[in-house]
Amino acid sequence: MSPWQEALSLLARLFVAGVFLYASYDKVWEPAKFAASVAQYDLIPLWSVNAVSVVMAWLEIILGAMLLLGLYTKAAAAWASALLIFFTGLMIYAGITGAGFDCGCFPGGVPGEAHAAGWLGAARDLGFLAAALWLAWRPGRWASLKA
Amino acid sequence: MNVIGEIIGGERRRPYPLFKVCLAILVLAMAGGFSFNLLMPQGIGWLPPEIMSPRYALAGLEQVKALHDQGALFVDARDAGSYAQVRLRGAVKLPADELDQVYPLLKSTLEAAPALVVYGRSLSRFPAAKVGQFLRDQGFKAVYVSEYCLDSLQEAGLSVQRRRRGGQS
Structure with a gap:
């Protein structure tokens, strides 16, 4: 890879790592709140909500850590891309149904602040997905433990 | 090196x-x-409390239709946007994520009903289960959660109300 591609991969890796770590710490620490967010989408059977939300939260934090360290970057980026494709689909679905509830993607910093599920969320996730897909294709070697 | x-x-x-x-x-x-x-103390169990210890009664399609004929009040537990687009005729809106804000406004209407039937959108049934659990916690005795979502209830013959063109409903 050329130096500019390596630099782009490093930037993409740190960006996606930051997004996943920021998004996941609250989901991991307060699993009940995230499970309620997952259940709101009304897409999976009620009995599976807790298990799915717990695994998803821990997947995000592990992927964020792996991308930050540059550990098995290609595999981590492949998982990140798969998750982001799923999240983008959820946002599109919410946009079509006109949901408007808090997507549960990121912690709200201010009381009442929320990230509404819908078209803007889909556009945002597509941006993250572009970075993750680049990484899955070109993981790069700069500042990584094992690309 | x-x-x-x-x-x-x-x-x-x-x-x-x-x-x-x-x-x-x-x-x-x-x-x-x-x-x-x-x-960890904040850990959650395998199953949500709405399934582990439900305090509402589950109602099948025939029971929902019978309750409808007996004048039960239908409670829509979906988000406000979904309610605005389509809902059962006569149903009131009590979104699962707005319980604290909306319930005080609806309390007198709910208390006047002989029975309450809560319905949601599709597979999960979570919003309906959460609202059903909440209503039981508020002291309502006759609270039923429909096993079937709005689409199935409509196919069973219950009348729905849709948003008219121009955003009016």
């Missing part, structure tokens, strides 16, 4: 079994998640 070059360059990439590493990541996530929830 170009130490800086090695640090910046990272380990020379050797192919690894991508699928196996992806599977290992998933197993690690499952192990981490389940361990955390088992050991």
